Amino acid sequence: MEIDRTIVQSFPLFSRLCEKDLDSLLSCAVLRRVAQGDTVFKQGESAQSFFLLLNGRVKIMPVSMDGHQFIMRLVNPGEVFGFVKAILRSEYPATAQTATEVLLLGWTIDAWTNFVERHAHLNLNAMQIAGQRLGEAQLRIREMSTQFVKRRLANVVLRLAQQAGRNEGDGILIDFPISRKDIAEMTGTTLHNVSRILSSWEARGVVTNGREKLIVRDMIRLSALANGSLT
Amino acid sequence: MEIDRTIVQSFPLFSRLCEKDLDSLLSCAVLRRVAQGDTVFKQGESAQSFFLLLNGRVKIMPVSMDGHQFIMRLVNPGEVFGFVKAILRSEYPATAQTATEVLLLGWTIDAWTNFVERHAHLNLNAMQIAGQRLGEAQLRIREMSTQFVKRRLANVVLRLAQQAGRNEGDGILIDFPISRKDIAEMTGTTLHNVSRILSSWEARGVVTNGREKLIVRDMIRLSALANGSLT
DNA sequence: CGCTGTATTGACAACGTTCAACGGTTGTGG
DNA sequence: CCACAACCGTTGAACGTTGTCAATACAGCG
Numbered sequence: 306m307e308i309d310r311t312i313v314q315s316f317p318l319f320s321r322l323c324e325k326d327l328d329s330l331l332s333c334a335v336l337r338r339v340a341q342g343d344t345v346f347k348q349g350e351s352a353q354s355f356f357l358l359l360n361g362r363v364k365i366m367p368v369s370m371d372g373h374q375f376i377m378r379l380v381n382p383g384e385v386f387g388f389v390k391a392i393l394r395s396e397y398p399a400t401a402q403t404a405t406e407v408l409l410l411g412w413t414i415d416a417w418t419n420f421v422e423r424h425a426h427l428n429l430n431a432m433q434i435a436g437q438r439l440g441e442a443q444l445r446i447r448e449m450s451t452q453f454v455k456r457r458l459a460n461v462v463l464r465l466a467q468q469a470g471r472n473e474g475d476g477i478l479i480d481f482p483i484s485r486k487d488i489a490e491m492t493g494t495t496l497h498n499v500s501r502i503l504s505s506w507e508a509r510g511v512v513t514n515g516r517e518k519l520i521v522r523d524m525i526r527l528s529a530l531a532n533g534s535l536t
Numbered sequence: 537m538e539i540d541r542t543i544v545q546s547f548p549l550f551s552r553l554c555e556k557d558l559d560s561l562l563s564c565a566v567l568r569r570v571a572q573g574d575t576v577f578k579q580g581e582s583a584q585s586f587f588l589l590l591n592g593r594v595k596i597m598p599v600s601m602d603g604h605q606f607i608m609r610l611v612n613p614g615e616v617f618g619f620v621k622a623i624l625r626s627e628y629p630a631t632a633q634t635a636t637e638v639l640l641l642g643w644t645i646d647a648w649t650n651f652v653e654r655h656a657h658l659n660l661n662a663m664q665i666a667g668q669r670l671g672e673a674q675l676r677i678r679e680m681s682t683q684f685v686k687r688r689l690a691n692v693v694l695r696l697a698q699q700a701g702r703n704e705g706d707g708i709l710i711d712f713p714i715s716r717k718d719i720a721e722m723t724g725t726t727l728h729n730v731s732r733i734l735s736s737w738e739a740r741g742v743v744t745n746g747r748e749k750l751i752v753r754d755m756i757r758l759s760a761l762a763n764g765s766l767t
Numbered sequence: 768c769g770c771t772g773t774a775t776t777g778a779c780a781a782c783g784t785t786c787a788a789c790g791g792t793t794g795t796g797g
Numbered sequence: 798c799c800a801c802a803a804c805c806g807t808t809g810a811a812c813g814t815t816g817t818c819a820a821t822a823c824a825g826c827g
């Protein structure tokens with residue numbers, strides 16, 4: 306199967322690679338299709354590969370011993386996942402489950418380290434990925450420590466609209482099926498609360514709700530809700 | 537001033553360096569003493585240096601626009617801080633304030649990158665630092681999303697005891713002055729709540745409280761509180 | 768047409784924060 | 798050495814937020 310190289314080249318991890326190098330990197334990648342709801346890897350497996358998401362969405366979900374589910378990260382097209390853990394040759398700390406049918410490229414960590422030896426500047430790219438994840442994680446910790454559920458939810462929906470939104474003229478549709486439970490697990494609350502709050506926002510014209518569907522109608526007011534200047 | 541090289545060598549970032557290399561690295565480090573309550577760097581400054589804490593404790597505190605204070609990380613002796621951001625040549629995302637008088641070593645990022653060019657394996661060490669921070673951050677997110685304040689507090693105190701505890705025979709003393717406000721800002725709650733919960737634990741013989749002081753008397757029961765098998 | 772998974776809503780209880788008052792300790796300056 | 802201020806900690810009460818329980822509705826699917 307043929308991959309569009311210009312697309313892959315535009316992804317942060319591979320920036321500043323020449324065509325030849327990109328070819329050799331792509332030649333040792335494995336293309337994989339995964340159906341909706343299946344898992345790419347499972348928590349606890351040894352991290353021998355990492356993945357680049359070409360298409361669709363993937364949920365990164367640690368499972369805790371006390372049964373509480375939640376979603377650590379939502380992977381959008383063009384992002385890598387399983388990357389940091391693979392470099393460190395440890396175990397995946399979470400399960401990667403698809404939210405849609407997805408298309409992805411996989412590399413073994415051996416192939417990658419091999420390649421990096423000849424392209425040392427990729428170390429910096431890798432560090433940038435790790436740094437970005439760390440920044441996102443710390444931002445989220447701050448939100449969880451200091452903000453009420455309403456505001457956290459506004460931030461989650463805002464990010465969804467920015468990263469997974471498709472402009473439909475009269476609003477921004479979240480571009481994959483997402484349930485209240487999913488949103489609750491991204492926000493750190495219950496689906497009941499999410500339902501209540503989204504309903505109240507719908508009454509005020511900020512969003513439109515549907516079954517596994519969410520449309521943002523008023524980004525301005527949503528932003529205001531997210532930064533606390535509106536309740 | 538003379539630094540004990542065997543101590544520095546035992547720190548993760550510098551593992552697998554020979555004596556000679558260690559000397560050359562130490563020769564371009566700056567030793568610095570900072571008084572209790574002063575700041576090592578401030579949020580928003582461009583990250584031109586990173587630091588290795590030799591002695592004392594440092595609090596990493598992002599400040600949000602809405603005034604909410606909190607403590608993102610507590611740095612223990614032997615740990616580096618400001619490291620990831622310095623490598624990425626961005627701005628410090630938080631303020632580093634000392635909880636005690638501290639002694640630390642500082643390197644400019646230029647000296648570091650220079651040194652890394654001749655010791656490529658340090659890239660992996662750096663990645664390990666970043667990976668560890670990321671893991672800690674994600675663990676904390678999970679705690680904040682799914683656990684009640686009591687249990688989160690138990691986890692915070694447990695970590696304090698493990699990382700900053702000194703065994704006193706009849707209990708484990710947290711080895712630096714820490715206020716209820718500090719603990720609250722590490723847990724994501726108010727000092728009132730911390731006071732209440734710690735008082736109830738004191739009544740049950742789990743801890744002993746004092747002014748800017750905390751002694752863990754019963755690690756077993758504290759662990760049970762932390763993993764939810766006890767309320 | 769019943770089954771399953773998703774969503775909405777109300778009532779209620781539990782939890783946590785805010786407000787307020789008070790007591791104790793430390794440090795300072797007269 | 799004492800008075801005083803500043804800071805830290807504790808505790809109670811009221812309030813608001815959030816989670817839990819329960820009932821219902823609705824859509825997709827065999």
